[in-house]
Amino acid sequence: MRGRRMGVTSPCPQAQRLRDALCGPGFFACDGAAGFAAACTAVPADSSQSSAVASRARIGPCGGVLQEAYRASRQLHAAEAALGEAARWTQRKPLDAPRRWWFTVAAGRGLPECEEYPGVAAALRAADALFAAPAGALAEAAAAALGLPAGALRGAAAAAMLRGLRYRPTDGHGLGISEHVDFGDFTLCHGDGPGLEARAVEAGVQRWLALPPGQLLFLAGPGLEKKSAGAVRAVRHRVAAGAAERFSFCRLHRCGGGAERSVVTSPLQSLLHGSALERTSLPGPTISDGRFCSLGGTAEAPPRPVGDAGSCV
Ligand SMILES: O=C(O)CCC(=O)C(=O)O
Numbered sequence: 001m002r003g004r005r006m007g008v009t010s011p012c013p014q015a016q017r018l019r020d021a022l023c024g025p026g027f028f029a030c031d032g033a034a035g036f037a038a039a040c041t042a043v044p045a046d047s048s049q050s051s052a053v054a055s056r057a058r059i060g061p062c063g064g065v066l067q068e069a070y071r072a073s074r075q076l077h078a079a080e081a082a083l084g085e086a087a088r089w090t091q092r093k094p095l096d097a098p099r100r101w102w103f104t105v106a107a108g109r110g111l112p113e114c115e116e117y118p119g120v121a122a123a124l125r126a127a128d129a130l131f132a133a134p135a136g137a138l139a140e141a142a143a144a145a146l147g148l149p150a151g152a153l154r155g156a157a158a159a160a161m162l163r164g165l166r167y168r169p170t171d172g173h174g175l176g177i178s179e180h181v182d183f184g185d186f187t188l189c190h191g192d193g194p195g196l197e198a199r200a201v202e203a204g205v206q207r208w209l210a211l212p213p214g215q216l217l218f219l220a221g222p223g224l225e226k227k228s229a230g231a232v233r234a235v236r237h238r239v240a241a242g243a244a245e246r247f248s249f250c251r252l253h254r255c256g257g258g259a260e261r262s263v264v265t266s267p268l269q270s271l272l273h274g275s276a277l278e279r280t281s282l283p284g285p286t287i288s289d290g291r292f293c294s295l296g297g298t299a300e301a302p303p304r305p306v307g308d309a310g311s312c313v
């Protein structure tokens with residue numbers, strides 16, 4: 001069933017590319033989603049800097065909402081860490097010797113409000129909305145590209161939960177999160193440093209592929225696998241232990257959190273493409289706005305090399 005075509009008639013090149021990525025690896029980098037375009041990956045972590053400064057450098061100075069969200073996440077995690085077992089907003093795993101901590105932003109769940117952590121809740125809600133916009137566009141585009149009934153993935157962007165994760169630095173042994181698939185239709189991830197790895201199968205050989213930090217990454221989930229009758233496979237992924245503290249955001253879509261409602265999404269402002277993954281000869285889609293076929297010329301835009309910081313310093 002894997003790679004089976006799903007009854008799409010004359011797909012536009014971008015929809016074709018999206019379908020190839022979904023039915024192939026199931027994961028890809030989304031380059032150019034509004035608010036994520038400025039994320040920089042070129043500045044390597046400098047061991048002479050504090051991890052917070054190094055992380056900021058990797059996110060880039062022009063990340064806007066995202067940069068504020070990472071600042072808020074660091075602030076919340078630091079405050080919670082100081083509380084130890086009395087922490088109220090974060091969970092941790094493993095319980096006895098935690099390697100990662102996370103808090104959740106979702107409908108019906110509280111966030112630390114103003115007096116306690118000034119600006120934190122607002123920054124995290126803004127981050128949630130930042131992820132929701134490309135999620136809505138991707139849900140529509142993926143349904144169309146796969147030939148699923150219109151609206152098959154509608155509501156996924158709203159029924160979501162955003163996790164703000166922190167990984168402690170390690171001696172490089174073990175894993176921050178062991179191998180798993182997420183729940184829901186798909187996950188969008190963004191990390192401030194390396195660590196996230198996806199299982200890729202090339203020529204029948206499986207290997208762990210390091211996914212680039214500082215980029216918005218799409219990972220197919222079991223919901224999409226089921227809805228596509230196995231044409232798309234949920235992506236197995238894990239987080240490798242790293243020498244630097246790592247922060248990330250992951251938004252899981254249609255995962256039972258939040259109310260089902262249709263969302264009106266703003267179009268993606270420029271390109272999404274799989275540049276980082278193309279380096280590894282895995283296909284990645286070139287996607288423009290929620291309709292995908294409307295900007296035909298952009299499909300030919302050359303891939304941006306990994307680590308190209310663009311206008312960011
Ligand atoms: O931190 C990451 O980049 C991935 C986290 C993850 O896989 C998860 O929370 O399910």
Ligand SMILES: [Fe+2]
Binds near residue numbers: 180181182237
């Ligand atoms: Fe995950």
